[in-house]
Amino acid sequence: MSDIPDRLPTTCPSCSPELETVHEVLSPGGGSITVRCSECNHVHKIQPEPDREVTLDVVVSQDGESFTANVTTPEDETIETGDEFILETDEVLSTVRVTSIELPEQRRREAAAAEDVETVWTREVDNVSVDVTVHPQDGSHDDSRSITVYVPGDYEFEVGTVETFGDDEFEIDAFVVRDDASGYERDRNELEGDIVLAKDAQRVYAYDETTTAWSAW
Secondary structure (H helix, E strand, C coil), rough: CCCCCEEEEECCCEEEEEEEEEEEECCCCCCCCCEECHHHHHHHHCCCCCCCCCEEEEEECCCCCCEEEEEEEEECCEEEEECEEEEECCEEEEEEEEEEEEEEEEEEEEEEEHCCCCCEEEEEEEEEEEEEEEEEECCCCCCCCEEEEECCCEEEEECCCCCEEEEEEEEEEEEEECCCCCCCCCCCCCCCCCEHHHHEEEEEEEEEEECCCCCCC
């Protein structure tokens, strides 16, 4: 168990069978822990205490629909907005991202210990839909149109690149990052070369490239 500290308090059968004393951990692996008493140097084995766990309700949103599942986690585990974890049930196996944490009495938090959480709100990020606003080549926004593309969550949209989805071809101009995404400079999302993962994109803006270039002939 990698999370076992170098020293821990426990009773010693040799010098302190009733009261805990500090023990040095000699061997943390396996089903038991080998320790040495700091008072009398007696070496003995102890059984690690199992982590106390709680079961949480998880609401998963996917393309406008949602379903509820349950996950079990250590009660002292900290859950934060933006965390991603694999949700495995009889019906689904997918990666989800925490979008909101609900405590009793409908209180919302950005982070909380699992034992205090009532519901974890998430969205699926393995495969996602991304809304793209496509402007005409002349820069006019009056005839802009909105399309939705379906891509893996780690698909990259890069400002300045041309994308083709079916009959739609467009050049990426800018993007808006979701509130639950991290690692982005939110005031810097429209410079050539800026990249957003599909699962982090709230919306992508682009210019239409499907129109055939004009010719004087």
